[in-house]
Amino acid sequence: MNIIGPDYLVFGVDDVAASIEYLTAWGLKPVDVTEKGGIFETLDGTGIIIRHKADPMLPPPLPTSNMLRQQVYGVRSAEDLDAIEAELGTDRRVTRLSDGSIELKDDHGFELKFQVTIRRELDMPAEKINAPGAPAQRRPNEIGVWEEMPALPRTLSHVVLFVPDLDVATKFYCDRLGFVITDVLTGAGPFLRPKANDDHHTLFFIRTPEYMKGCEHLAFHMGGPTELMVAGTRFVKKGYQSFWGPGRHKFGSNWFWYFNSPLGCHFEYDADMDKHDDTWIAREAPMGAEASQIVLFEMREKWAPTGGPPPGAKG
Amino acid sequence: MGETRYLCRALDIGEGEAKGFGPIDGARRKVILVRRGGVLRGWLDACPHYSTGTPMAWKTDGYLNGERTHLTCHSHGALFEIETGECVLGPCLGQRLTAVAISVSEEGDVFVALPVEEKSKSDN
């Protein structure tokens, strides 16, 4: 089962206009978007789909207030869809759609869809850095930052779910769908990566009471920590609300910056996440402020020290 | 009321509207003014889901849900009654926002009582 990761996350929102404004300002490209909603793409085509919560085209809501309606996973080929259908068709309803994709529910009742991935292959450089002792990554006269530098989400990275039962969630995704646990934050939950993706995680669970079941956050990969901070700074300047960050996580090593959203969950810019293969042995650490991040900052308004007033001058 | 600080004209907050002010005088969180049924109320912009009390808007002044019926935390979608501050849906069900004392002068100016503070929290 070559699952790559989330192609789309689908939300049923209560304020379509606000969501359209937000997703566009976040750096996603509206595709066929009307006042009823539509698709918002990253550079590789993965992204977010929104519709009004009363729209009958949406999959049914969770029994909580969470607005997440469906997680659409991309797989490598049609054979992978057959394999998933064969595995999960034994104990639940699997619906085959006319385009060949399949829909089903996981063991917590989250709506899932699997399709041959729509993601386009990206061919663009990562953030380049220069450091003594290592070959320069930027040529002479190639500058690192400029005011209008691009800082757009490249791909949908991961989704984090509030689930009441970690065992049930982990067993479903690992035993039935071939995900692997990369690390565990005890007291919160495990980080998972699917077989056809070497990212540290595309999925993370946090144990919560049943009435909180839903999406805690979703994240987008940026081209590097500078792009992450430039995108986040631009977002704050437009009036959007930072929640946590910027900082750098320990597990996964990814830079992070989380924001509030009108979709009822956090949105995260992430960058420079670790890659793993099957030789990796999962680590474990108790969830807490120390385990969760190596550094944490909070944005402040731009400021610069100048020469200052001459001694004795006022102000 | 002891020391107060001017926030805005009462007319600046229309029926069914909410706006954020501050943070005032070194307080960690803003003050939300919201008008419903003609009555102006003040709440601290601090969601009780986490004991540190986190900011609730999705953007400047974005404190209400889509239907404009409730104050909303745009972290995990908790809904709060405008009149009582009680969370009626979401992660902090049954908990309350912190009320902020405000007064409106005869000239129609809105003042907030200082200091603007969160309830003392012990956990986390």
Ligand code: FES
């Ligand atoms: S922080 Fe407000 S609902 Fe979670």
Ligand SMILES: [Fe+2]
């Ligand atoms: Fe994340």
